[in-house]
Every structure is written in structure tokens, then in C-alpha cells.
Amino acid sequence: MDQKELTALKDKATELRIRVIDMIWKAQSGHPGGSLSVADFMTACYFHFMRVDPQNPRWPDRDRFVLSKGHVCPAQYAALAMKGFFPMEALDTLRKEGSMLQGHPSMNKCPGIDISTGSLGQGFACGVGMAMAGKMDGKDYRVYVAVGDGECQEGEIWEAAQTAHKYKLDNLVVFVDNNGLQLDGTTDEVMPNIDLGKKFAAFGFDTYEIDGNDMEQVVAALELARVVRNGRPKCVYAHTVKGKGVSFMENQVGWHGVAPNDEEYKQAMEELKALYIEKEA
Amino acid sequence: METKKIPTRNGFGEAIVELGKENKDILVVDIDIGKSCKTGEFRKQLPEQYINVGIAEQNGAGVAAGLATCGKIPVVVTYAAFGSMRICEMIRQEICYPKLNVKIACSHGGVTPANDGASHQAIEDMGILRTIPNMTVIMPADYASAKALVKKAAAYEGPVYLRFTRDAVPVIYGEDEDFEIGKAKRLRDGGDVAIIANGDTVCLALQAAEALAAQGLQARVLDMHTIKPLDNQAVAACIDEIGKIITVEDHNILNGLGSAVAEVIAEAGKGRLKRIGIQDQFGQSAPYQRLLEMNGITVENIVALAQSQW
Numbered sequence: 001m002d003q004k005e006l007t008a009l010k011d012k013a014t015e016l017r018i019r020v021i022d023m024i025w026k027a028q029s030g031h032p033g034g035s036l037s038v039a040d041f042m043t044a045c046y047f048h049f050m051r052v053d054p055q056n057p058r059w060p061d062r063d064r065f066v067l068s069k070g071h072v073c074p075a076q077y078a079a080l081a082m083k084g085f086f087p088m089e090a091l092d093t094l095r096k097e098g099s100m101l102q103g104h105p106s107m108n109k110c111p112g113i114d115i116s117t118g119s120l121g122q123g124f125a126c127g128v129g130m131a132m133a134g135k136m137d138g139k140d141y142r143v144y145v146a147v148g149d150g151e152c153q154e155g156e157i158w159e160a161a162q163t164a165h166k167y168k169l170d171n172l173v174v175f176v177d178n179n180g181l182q183l184d185g186t187t188d189e190v191m192p193n194i195d196l197g198k199k200f201a202a203f204g205f206d207t208y209e210i211d212g213n214d215m216e217q218v219v220a221a222l223e224l225a226r227v228v229r230n231g232r233p234k235c236v237y238a239h240t241v242k243g244k245g246v247s248f249m250e251n252q253v254g255w256h257g258v259a260p261n262d263e264e265y266k267q268a269m270e271e272l273k274a275l276y277i278e279k280e281a
Numbered sequence: 282m283e284t285k286k287i288p289t290r291n292g293f294g295e296a297i298v299e300l301g302k303e304n305k306d307i308l309v310v311d312i313d314i315g316k317s318c319k320t321g322e323f324r325k326q327l328p329e330q331y332i333n334v335g336i337a338e339q340n341g342a343g344v345a346a347g348l349a350t351c352g353k354i355p356v357v358v359t360y361a362a363f364g365s366m367r368i369c370e371m372i373r374q375e376i377c378y379p380k381l382n383v384k385i386a387c388s389h390g391g392v393t394p395a396n397d398g399a400s401h402q403a404i405e406d407m408g409i410l411r412t413i414p415n416m417t418v419i420m421p422a423d424y425a426s427a428k429a430l431v432k433k434a435a436a437y438e439g440p441v442y443l444r445f446t447r448d449a450v451p452v453i454y455g456e457d458e459d460f461e462i463g464k465a466k467r468l469r470d471g472g473d474v475a476i477i478a479n480g481d482t483v484c485l486a487l488q489a490a491e492a493l494a495a496q497g498l499q500a501r502v503l504d505m506h507t508i509k510p511l512d513n514q515a516v517a518a519c520i521d522e523i524g525k526i527i528t529v530e531d532h533n534i535l536n537g538l539g540s541a542v543a544e545v546i547a548e549a550g551k552g553r554l555k556r557i558g559i560q561d562q563f564g565q566s567a568p569y570q571r572l573l574e575m576n577g578i579t580v581e582n583i584v585a586l587a588q589s590q591w
Binding site (some may be wrong): 060064066106107108112115116117118121122123124125126127128129130131132133135136137152155156160162163166167262 | 329332334335337339340342343344345346347348349350351352353355370371375378379485505
């Protein structure tokens with residue numbers, strides 16, 4: 001990827017962050033912290049790596065995205081809207097009655113959602129099933145799964161991990177959004193994860209440890225995960241900052257599931273817009 | 282009368298092989314108890330369609346959901362206690378909410394795990410799963426209906442929970458009998474009392490009806506193999522044409538067949554009901570027949586209830 005493409009991708013991530021904060025502010029409800037920490041991975045997937053067709057969301061050969069940490073769906077909704085799966089105005093309906101943009105993703109309501117999630121620990125196993133189906137059918141699509149570090153406290157994550165190893169799912173990439181915080185406090189306080197990278201490696205994954213908010217590193221890791229087809233599933237163990245891009249949200253437990261007020265919204269918008277490298281389109 | 286006895290899990294095991302041969306998208310997702318649940322032949326004959334996720338039920342449900350989004354028809358196979366309660370929320374969130382085409386096929390329903398004890402006896406499963414939207418809940422009465430209903434479930438697009446017996450139960454139906462999901466089978470007609478049963482208790486209902494006939498009482502016997510969607514019309518007909526109804530089930534009397542029938546009767550504002558089933562108590566290691574007796578699930582009890590005034 002050349003510098004120009006990288007810059008464009010970084011600006012896409014900034015746009016995605018802006019849309020995340022905008023929709024959560026309008027809804028006065030949602031999860032900004034984790035949506036911002038996963039934003040660079042989300043952007044890299046939808047705007048560089050994934051083969052999807054917004055006109056044909058259930059295209060059988062598409063790459064799949066599983067947001068196992070379903071509460072950060074504003075990040076995915078923003079990506080889907082920016083990609084053209086549905087009109088941008090739909091983002092204003094987040095969490096509202098009758099909206100396709102449910103508080104947690106619903107595959108039968110929102111085009112582009114490949115599996116309904118929201119109950120933590122469950123999406124990863126679904127991603128494993130999708131990757132398995134791809135292998136069975138001889139298709140070359142990939143499955144990208146985003147899990148939270150707090151979510152890795154769920155036992156089902158590890159059940160799914162051992163299945164990915166057993167069935168040699170090198171078409172599966174799990175992105176561990178290691179932002180160090182969960183609802184009740186830091187992960188170290190609530191339930192220490194020790195080293196999730198080592199854990200996934202021990203479960204038979206090729207593991208790439210990166211700064212998950214550095215687009216260059218995200219792209220490099222996903223590119224490796226894409227080209228290395230050695231029968232081993234891939235884990236991108238990504239150190240991220242919860243609330244990344246908005247100074248007062250960064251590394252703050254309190255911004256897990258709270259919407260900004262008008263003043264906070266204004267400041268967040270100013271800070272995020274300042275992140276654009278090229279001029280705003 | 283000498284009747285042939287076969288566990289209904291055998292009917293499942295045979296049907297799933299036939300289905301798998303016809304359609305390569307039919308997959309078995311085993312959870313390390315395939316041998317007990319009769320998937321051995323499928324595993325042997327259709328290894329490409331066979332998955333074993335190890336002792337990890339939650340994962341089995343999730344993997345099945347993912348497979349279903351890709352057009353597969355996964356059949357998750359385990360014991361009823363685990364396939365309903367251990368993975369209840371995975372079934373709700375990842376299978377029923379998105380209405381995915383996943384079948385949960387469970388052996389060891391009711392008290393049929395007998396000497397395994399209370400941990401393995403599933404007395405709450407059908408009731409729990411019938412409260413989840415989009416779920417269909419079925420317990421076939423015998424080997425032949427198990428085979429037939431497994432095929433119907435595979436042809437139906439959406440989540441289905443199927444429950445089979447570990448123990449051998451009498452064969453009631455011929456191999457060519459046709460079944461419809463959600464439509465009760467009237468096995469015998471009579472105007473004095475209606476006995477609505479499902480699963481391994483249908484044979485008890487039939488024996489009771491025979492004993493009653495010998496005493497001049499005519500019983501209608503329904504095999505309510507599907508408790509959700511319930512055949513409301515068949516229940517309504519029992520209310521209107523007979524009035525006196527007894528339900529029999531190898532399941533807790535709370536929330537199972539008896540409760541489902543009670544809901545129809547209560548809303549109709551007429552009809553009388555007595556429920557025979559597990560008396561809201563855990564079982565123990567004991568012979569299957571003894572466990573039924575401990576809960577009053579016997580031919581004698583059905584007959585006595587039918588004869589008494591209430």
C-alpha cells in the first residue's frame with residue numbers, strides 16, 4: 001500500500017469515528033469507547049481488505065465480518081453506510097423504534113450484518129462456522145471477527161478457538177481489541193487476561209501483536225493474515241485505546257456505554273475533525 | 282399383545298443418514314456424544330458432512346449458526362439436558378433470533394436416561410425452548426414417527442428442537458405414515474375423555490384407552506408430537522366435543538404439553554384438564570419405568586383419572 005492509499009485509509013477511519021460519535025450523540029445512547037478503539041480495524045476491513053457488494057449484501061462469495069463484541073455496532077453501521085449498504089441518513093435512527101440499526105446488530109434487519117450478535121462470547125463461534133462452510137464449499141472468502149479483550153473472559157471464545165485450530169481455518173482472522181477496559185473497570189481489576197496473544201498462540205493461531213490504532217500496522221498484519229495460508233487461523237492481537245481520538249474519552253472506563261452531551265459532542269467533533277490529514281471531503 | 286420396541290434415537294440416526302445422502306448441505310455437529318445419540322453411521326458414511334466440536338456445547342450451537350448463514354443445514358446432536366439448557370441462550374441469540382436453519386436433535390429426553398440420574402434427565406427442556414420465539418419443539422412417539430419427523434424438520438426452514446428417547450419404546454406407526462409439524466395425530470377416537478400425550482407416553486395413553494374401552498369408556502387419544510406450534514384446533518375439538526381432557530408427558534408438568542394445553546383451555550373458558558407428568562421434582566438413578574411410576578406416569582393412573590369425576 002502506498003502512502004497516498006494509507007493516508008486515504010486513515011482519513012476514512014477519522015470519518016468513521018466522526019459518524020460514530022454523531023450517531024451516538026443523536027441517539028443519546030450507545031457505546032462510544034469500544035467503537036472508537038476498533039475503528040481502525042473496521043476501516044481497514046471494509047475499505048481495503050473485504051470483498052463485499054453493497055448491492056448484494058448476501059452474496060455467497062463475500063468476505064464475512066462478525067462483530068462478536070456487538071455493542072460497538074456504531075462502528076460497523078458507520079462503515080456499512082459509508083460503503084453504501086444503506087443511506088447515510090439511516091445512521092440517525094440508531095437505537096430508535098423501528099430502526100434497522102438495533103442497539104446490537106440484527107442480521108435480518110440491517111443489510112451487511114452477517115450474523116446477529118450482542119451477547120458476548122458467541123459471535124466468534126459463528127465466525128468459525130462461516131469459515132468452516134467456506135472450506136467445505138471450496139470458496140476463498142475470508143471471515144473477519146472482532147472480539148473484545150473483556151469478551152475473552154467468556155469460555156465459548158476458547159471453545160471456538162480450539163475448533164478453528166482443529167479445522168485448520170486459515171481463512172479466519174480474529175482481531176482482539178485489547179483496549180484494557182471493560183464495563184466495571186480495567187480488565188486487570190475485573191478479570192486479568194494475562195496475555196491474550198500468547199493464549200491464542202497456544203491455541204494454534206498465527207498471532208500478530210500490533211498497535212491496533214496504527215493504521216499502517218493494522219494493514220500490515222491483515223495483509224500477512226491474508227497471504228499466509230498455512231492451515232493455521234490468524235489472530236491480530238491489537239493493543240488499542242478505548243475512546244481513541246477523543247481526548248476526554250481515551251482510557252476512561254466511564255465512556256464504555258454513555259452518550260456525549262451537547263458540549264462534549266462539540267468538543268469531540270472538533271478534536272476528530274482535526275485528525276484529518278487531507279482536507280475533509 | 283407383543284409389540285416391537287425401539288428407542289426413538291435410532292429413528293433419528295437412520296433418518297439423518299438418508300437425509301445426508303440426499304443433500305450434502307445436511308451436516309451433523311456432534312458434541313462428543315455422537316455414539317449415544319446414534320450418529321455413528323452418519324460419521325462413517327458421510328465424513329465430509331460430519332463435524333465434532335468436542336465437549337463444547339456452546340461452541341456447537343455457535344458454529345451451527347455460522348454454518349447456517351452459509352446455506353448449510355446443521356443438526357446439533359447431544360443430550361436433551363445439554364442441548365436445551367446448557368446452550369439455551371446461544372439457541373436464543375444466535376439461532377432463534379436470526380431464525381437460522383439449525384436443528385437441535387437430542388437423545389435422552391425426559392427420564393429415559395434413567396440410571397444416569399438427575400443430571401442427565403431432561404424434564405424442563407421442551408418447556409424452556411417453547412418460550413423462545415421462532416422455535417419449533419417436537420417429540421416423536423416412536424421409531425417410525427421419529428424418522429418421519431426428522432425428515433419434516435429437515436425440510437422446514439428454521440430452528441427446530443427434536444427430542445428422542447434413550448430407552449426402547451413401542452412402535453406405534455407404520456413406516457409410511459405421514460406427519461405434519463404442528464398437527465396432532467388422532468390415534469383413537471371416543472367421546473368420554475380425551476388423552477393428549479407426546480413422546481414416550483403416547484404408548485401409555487393408547488394402553489389406557491384400551492383398558493378404558495374394556496370398561497365401556499371411550500377415549501380419544503392424540504399424539505401431540507409438536508408442542509410448539511401446538512395444534513390448537515385439535516385441542517379445541519377435544520374441548521368442544523369431549524370436555525374432559527388428560528395430558529400425559531415425560532416432562533415436568535410445568536410448562537410442557539400439559540401447560541400448553543391448559544393455555545388453550547383457559548382461553549376457551551371451558552373444558553376440564555388434569556395433567557400427568559413429572560411432579561416438579563428431580564429424578565434419581567433408577568430404572569426408567571420406576572421413574573415414571575414415581576411421578577404417576579402410568580397406564581393405571583391414566584385409567585383411574587379417566588374414570589373419576591372432576
